[in-house]
Amino acid sequence: MTRPAPQDVRTVACVGAGVIGGGWVAHFLARGYAVRAWDPAPDAEARLRRLVDAAWPALEQLGLAPGASPARLTVTGTLEKAVSEAQFVQESAPEKLELKRELLAKLDAATPAGIVIASSTSGYPMTDMQTEAVTPGRLIVGHPFNPPYLIPLVEVVGGERTDASAVEWASRFYELAGKSVITMEREVPGFIANRLQEALWREALHMVANGEATVREIDRSITEGPGLRWAFMGPMLTFALAGGEGGMAHMLDHFGPSLKSPWTRLEAPELDGALYDAVVAGCADASDGRTIADLVAERDQGVIDVLRATGRLPGTGAR
Ligand SMILES: NC(=O)C1=CN([C@@H]2O[C@H](COP(=O)(O)OP(=O)(O)OC[C@H]3O[C@@H](n4cnc5c(N)ncnc54)[C@H](O)[C@@H]3O)[C@@H](O)[C@H]2O)C=CC1
Numbered sequence: 068m069t070r071p072a073p074q075d076v077r078t079v080a081c082v083g084a085g086v087i088g089g090g091w092v093a094h095f096l097a098r099g100y101a102v103r104a105w106d107p108a109p110d111a112e113a114r115l116r117r118l119v120d121a122a123w124p125a126l127e128q129l130g131l132a133p134g135a136s137p138a139r140l141t142v143t144g145t146l147e148k149a150v151s152e153a154q155f156v157q158e159s160a161p162e163k164l165e166l167k168r169e170l171l172a173k174l175d176a177a178t179p180a181g182i183v184i185a186s187s188t189s190g191y192p193m194t195d196m197q198t199e200a201v202t203p204g205r206l207i208v209g210h211p212f213n214p215p216y217l218i219p220l221v222e223v224v225g226g227e228r229t230d231a232s233a234v235e236w237a238s239r240f241y242e243l244a245g246k247s248v249i250t251m252e253r254e255v256p257g258f259i260a261n262r263l264q265e266a267l268w269r270e271a272l273h274m275v276a277n278g279e280a281t282v283r284e285i286d287r288s289i290t291e292g293p294g295l296r297w298a299f300m301g302p303m304l305t306f307a308l309a310g311g312e313g314g315m316a317h318m319l320d321h322f323g324p325s326l327k328s329p330w331t332r333l334e335a336p337e338l339d340g341a342l343y344d345a346v347v348a349g350c351a352d353a354s355d356g357r358t359i360a361d362l363v364a365e366r367d368q369g370v371i372d373v374l375r376a377t378g379r380l381p382g383t384g385a386r
């Protein structure tokens with residue numbers, strides 16, 4: 068067993084370096100880790116370095132750990148080279164179950180014994196992904212939020228064959244790496260936050276499909292409405308306040324019966340060509356000429372402003 072204490076980790080490997088893998092790379096670099104990354108795409112290194120460069124101004128605003136630098140990123144030519152000296156591995160390959168199964172088995176074979184390997188999956192249970200691994204006890208889900216270098220939350224959960232010690236180790240490691248961790252005691256479909264987001268997203272798609280609301284209206288309904296509260300108070304306590312001095316008990320007495328009103332559709336809509344085109348066109352319209360890079364910069368600044376305003380700028384921690 069070569070698992071270091073979480074506070075002794077110096078080198079992490081990121082396998083799969085797209086939107087989320089790249090975001091993890093930026094996060095770990097900013098936290099002062101040496102990062103070894105591997106991605107099979109021919110243009111992966113250039114893409115990854117562009118992502119890190121674009122994220123760095125935001126990370127500088129948050130405060131870098133001593134010694135943190137993009138120069139501590141090594142992009143390797145093989146998966147084996149990325150993980151051979153890693154003290155933690157974060158997998159962020161495409162969301163395809165068979166691919167994840169094979170990749171996690173490969174990572175398990177190539178990573179030194181005992182080192183914890185986390186998957187960024189948005190929803191596959193680890194039980195379904197760890198089927199091919201020889202030592203599945205060290206495989207966990209560490210589900211981040213985009214961008215991982217700014218959104219604190221990580222949902223951590225193991226599968227049926229995961230050792231409890233790996234879940235505990237990963238939760239502590241992520242905390243030390245500046246994340247806000249929810250450690251789940253058992254596998255739940257969609258984890259917690261994604262299950263909530265998916266419900267909202269499903270209803271948004273129904274409204275676009277039925278011409279009930281535009282993409283722009285849907286986004287504004289959140290940013291000018293409930294989203295302002297959700298940045299610092301979740302939906303439960305927010306609704307407790309809807310009950311006035313009677314709190315949640317009065318809220319339930321008052322509005323509980325309307326839970327049965329047919330406001331929501333529950334079944335996902337068919338993502339047919341018309342809905343696909345309407346959502347893509349609606350987003351282009353709502354972008355008002357801003358490029359994806361413009362929107363990333365705007366989002367990053369917005370998240371930093373909210374974290375600062377609510378007193379939640381993370382400490383940088385020393386390595
Ligand atoms: N995009 C998002 O908002 C979020 C995504 N996730 C999860 O993160 C994971 C990655 O998603 P994205 O970064 O969005 O996808 P992406 O498409 O941006 O990146 C995937 C990367 O994996 C690489 N890749 C392809 N085959 C591979 C293999 N066999 N081994 C290693 N790398 C391989 C691709 O070249 C690509 O660079 C998925 O499991 C996804 O569910 C989690 C949270 C949020």
Ligand SMILES: C[N+](C)(C)CC(=O)CC(=O)[O-]
Nearest residue numbers: 188189211212213261264
């Ligand atoms: C769209 N998504 C399901 C991949 C999103 C996530 O998994 C988390 C996030 O960043 O909102």
